[in-house]
Amino acid sequence: xxxxxxxxxxMPKPEILDPQGKAVHGALPRLGFTGVTDVRQGKRFELTVxxxxxxxxxxxxxxxxxxxxNPVIEDYAVRVDPA
Amino acid sequence: xxxxxxxxxxMPKPEILDPQGKAVHGALPRLGFTGVTDVRQGKRFELTVxxxxxxxxxxxxxxxxxxxxNPVIEDYAVRVDPA
Numbered sequence: 349x350x351x352x353x354x355x356x357x358x359m360p361k362p363e364i365l366d367p368q369g370k371a372v373h374g375a376l377p378r379l380g381f382t383g384v385t386d387v388r389q390g391k392r393f394e395l396t397v398x399x400x401x402x403x404x405x406x407x408x409x410x411x412x413x414x415x416x417x418n419p420v421i422e423d424y425a426v427r428v429d430p431a
Numbered sequence: 432x433x434x435x436x437x438x439x440x441x442m443p444k445p446e447i448l449d450p451q452g453k454a455v456h457g458a459l460p461r462l463g464f465t466g467v468t469d470v471r472q473g474k475r476f477e478l479t480v481x482x483x484x485x486x487x488x489x490x491x492x493x494x495x496x497x498x499x500x501n502p503v504i505e506d507y508a509v510r511v512d513p514a
Contacts, residue, residue, distance in 0.1 A: 351468075353484065357475055358475075359475065359477065360442075364478060369476070369477075372456075372476070372499070374500075375484075376494070377500060379497070379498060380439055381480070381489060381490055381493075381494050381498075382490075383446055383479065383481050383487050384478050384479065384480055384491070384494075385434075385479045385481060386477075386478070387476060387477070387479075387481035388476070388477040388478075389474060389475070389476055389477075390474070390475045390477070391472060391473070391474060391475060392440055392442065392472070392473045392474060392475040393455070393470060393471070393472055393473075394442065394452075394469075394470070394471040394473070395467050395469070395470055396467065396468045396470075396492070397466055397467055397468065398466050398468060399466070404458075404466050407464055407465075407466060410464075410468070411459070411464050411467075412464035414462070415455065415458060416455070420488075
């Protein structure tokens with residue numbers, strides 16, 4: 349049986365400037381890439397857990413809100429890794 | 432019609448030390464969180480594209496390999512955002 353994993357995705361809120369994403373976007377034409385109109389950069393956490401039950405997911409949501417993201421400027425999403 | 436978006440996920444290779452993930456993992460017990468046995472931290476890019484066709488996805492795979500990740504120490508995955 350595979351070990352359960354939970355993914356936490358943290359992205360800058362849409363209304364917040366994202367200098368990292370802007371830098372990547374600005375580099376694309378210089379490298380010959382076209383067709384991408386915007387880039388946003390965020391973080392991705394893979395948490396290995398003992399069990400992906402509801403209590404653990406609730407705890408991870410609190411973790412995402414207090415430790416993994418800054419809720420003033422970032423949104424987060426928690427989901428169980430289907431793999 | 433929603434604007435097509437492509438997600439690029441970049442994670443440290445399993446055999447590579449991940450000091451950011453280790454730091455998060457080490458902070459969890461101090462904050463009262465239990466039940467998480469490992470943390471890996473990576474990056475997540477949201478690319479807004481004109482069209483999520485095969486040519487664009489092939490270009491984004493090249494972009495992921497040359498600009499968004501360091502293939503010596505990181506793995507990447509490209510997928511179309513279903514949202």
